[in-house]
Amino acid sequence: MPGHVLHWVDERTGLDRLRAAMRHKLVPVHRHSRWYYCGGLALLFLLVQFLTGILLTVYYRPGPQAHASVQRIVQDIPSGRWVHSVHVLAADGMIACLLLHLASTFFMRAYRRPRELTWLCGLALLAVTLTAGFSGYLLPLNERSYAATQVGLRLLAEVPAAGRPLADALLGGAEMSEETVHRFFALHTLILPNLMILLVLVHLALVQAHGLSTPPGQASPPGGHGRFLAYWPDFARRETLVWVTALSLLLVAAAFYTPDLGAPADPLKPTPLGIRPEWYFMPAFQMLRLLGRWLPGAGSEVVGMVAFGMAALGGVLVPFLDGGSDRPRRARMIRWLGVAFLAVATLLAGWGYLSSLAQVN
Amino acid sequence: MNAQPDAGGSAVTRRDFSGALLGAASAAYAASLALPVCRYLAAGSEAGGPEVRQVVLPKAAVQVAPGSVLYFTLGHEPGLLIHHSDDTWSAFGAYCSHLRCTVLYQPESDRFFCPCHEGVFDPRSGQNLAGPPAHPLERLDVAVNGEDLLISRIG
Numbered sequence A: 001m002p003g004h005v006l007h008w009v010d011e012r013t014g015l016d017r018l019r020a021a022m023r024h025k026l027v028p029v030h031r032h033s034r035w036y037y038c039g040g041l042a043l044l045f046l047l048v049q050f051l052t053g054i055l056l057t058v059y060y061r062p063g064p065q066a067h068a069s070v071q072r073i074v075q076d077i078p079s080g081r082w083v084h085s086v087h088v089l090a091a092d093g094m095i096a097c098l099l100l101h102l103a104s105t106f107f108m109r110a111y112r113r114p115r116e117l118t119w120l121c122g123l124a125l126l127a128v129t130l131t132a133g134f135s136g137y138l139l140p141l142n143e144r145s146y147a148a149t150q151v152g153l154r155l156l157a158e159v160p161a162a163g164r165p166l167a168d169a170l171l172g173g174a175e176m177s178e179e180t181v182h183r184f185f186a187l188h189t190l191i192l193p194n195l196m197i198l199l200v201l202v203h204l205a206l207v208q209a210h211g212l213s214t215p216p217g218q219a220s221p222p223g224g225h226g227r228f229l230a231y232w233p234d235f236a237r238r239e240t241l242v243w244v245t246a247l248s249l250l251l252v253a254a255a256f257y258t259p260d261l262g263a264p265a266d267p268l269k270p271t272p273l274g275i276r277p278e279w280y281f282m283p284a285f286q287m288l289r290l291l292g293r294w295l296p297g298a299g300s301e302v303v304g305m306v307a308f309g310m311a312a313l314g315g316v317l318v319p320f321l322d323g324g325s326d327r328p329r330r331a332r333m334i335r336w337l338g339v340a341f342l343a344v345a346t347l348l349a350g351w352g353y354l355s356s357l358a359q360v361n
Numbered sequence B: 001m002n003a004q005p006d007a008g009g010s011a012v013t014r015r016d017f018s019g020a021l022l023g024a025a026s027a028a029y030a031a032s033l034a035l036p037v038c039r040y041l042a043a044g045s046e047a048g049g050p051e052v053r054q055v056v057l058p059k060a061a062v063q064v065a066p067g068s069v070l071y072f073t074l075g076h077e078p079g080l081l082i083h084h085s086d087d088t089w090s091a092f093g094a095y096c097s098h099l100r101c102t103v104l105y106q107p108e109s110d111r112f113f114c115p116c117h118e119g120v121f122d123p124r125s126g127q128n129l130a131g132p133p134a135h136p137l138e139r140l141d142v143a144v145n146g147e148d149l150l151i152s153r154i155g
């Protein structure tokens, strides 16, 4: 009977082709295979964000009650504290997985022909996800998020050409206000999630179309056996196990972790000492501080903008600069640039935490 | 139809031409939709109203000990009034000229400090002294008018 139903559906949807594709999809097995879980984990966290986000919108109120409404969710609504914590932790988890996913596809050089667009689509997803983190940060309208949004919008306004109008459209007035919270709310809950669904579908379609790449140096010898795993059911089984483990860890961690809601934003108070952004913006933040120290005044602004621009441009150009297998020296140079970038970003982040701590002590 | 097949490929075919025309028309169509959307989104920015140039603070309400500051609103922006330890007063826009965090006064080192990227300003002139800020704080004029303090923008 169910067979009939399946057949009926297949005939009208072509879903059988998708299932056949899953069955034929192969996952390369090699020393670095475990990194293939990162993209999927980011997807898991994204789904968690959708579900908990929808739950939060039930009680969240943008506008003057923004802070009070989050406080109500956390303090008065049954299980509210947990839902809120899951949303906050899964955001961090998603970005952490994305960064690992990016680093692993970078070091495995999975971006090479014909996967350049997969890489670019991934970068777009990263940008959209970081924007989601930035816009979500303002929603509870506390002291920290007020300052962070001022800084973020000012930086955006300095981007040549489109920056200014975009920042104005987000600000929704001469100054930051409740109007801004409304616009960020629309961005965070309507625009960005839909954009993400679209981009994830394109990203996954591209992955499906090209199959997973085998990193250079890990290719199976001609006629070799056992170097691939069928996606269905072998890899899917392991991936399910990874998902269930990650989900359970997240849910339990959220039960024990209460994010600090902070004091409500007050435009008539100075920015609190020890202010710092979310961890994933820490390297950029500390870079601005250091540039200001070493190169006071206008110079630091220009150098900062150029550095941000070069990092973004560098990411976009990676697949096109890697010369492929006949240009091993270029490939090595790109890898070392990647290592250097990672090292500098980590160093800056650590330094940033220390200097924010030093301010309060 | 007197179909005259194109010789070579250099000549512009009717298909190329109508394709370009269609492309241009679509772009114009999209642009004509973008304009009202942009105007719609920008509307909030004008809702700020005219710039507020002056605030009046009743002296009785200004309880600021020497060596401390009072924050007030000037239109939509925060301003700060500082009572120096030698009993003089100055006022400034409180936004850091770098990226708009709100500066604080540190009496122990007698300076304005911006916690965001560690900008430093002089508490009497508003001059940027250290860190990323490239401009001074906006200086405001302080005048006494009977029982009121008048704080106004300069220029």
Ligand code: HEM
Pocket (backbone or CB within 6 Å): A035, A036, A037, A038, A039, A040, A042, A043, A046, A098, A101, A102, A105, A110, A111, A115, A118, A119, A120, A121, A122, A123, A125, A126, A129, A200, A203, A207, A211, A212, A213, A214
């Ligand atoms: C919401 C964000 C993202 C999701 C949900 C996602 C999901 C996935 C999934 C499930 C895969 C297949 C398995 C794997 O390698 O993990 C994949 C592959 C890939 N992703 Fe992403 N990804 C995202 C963002 C990114 C980012 C930020 C980049 C880098 C710029 C990127 C670049 C790639 C590349 C190059 C592949 C092909 C890997 C290969 O063929 O070996 N993706 N993605």
Ligand code: FES
Pocket (backbone or CB within 6 Å): A151, B096, B097, B098, B099, B100, B101, B114, B115, B116, B117, B118, B119, B131, B132, B133
């Ligand atoms: S905002 Fe004040 S130093 Fe950057």
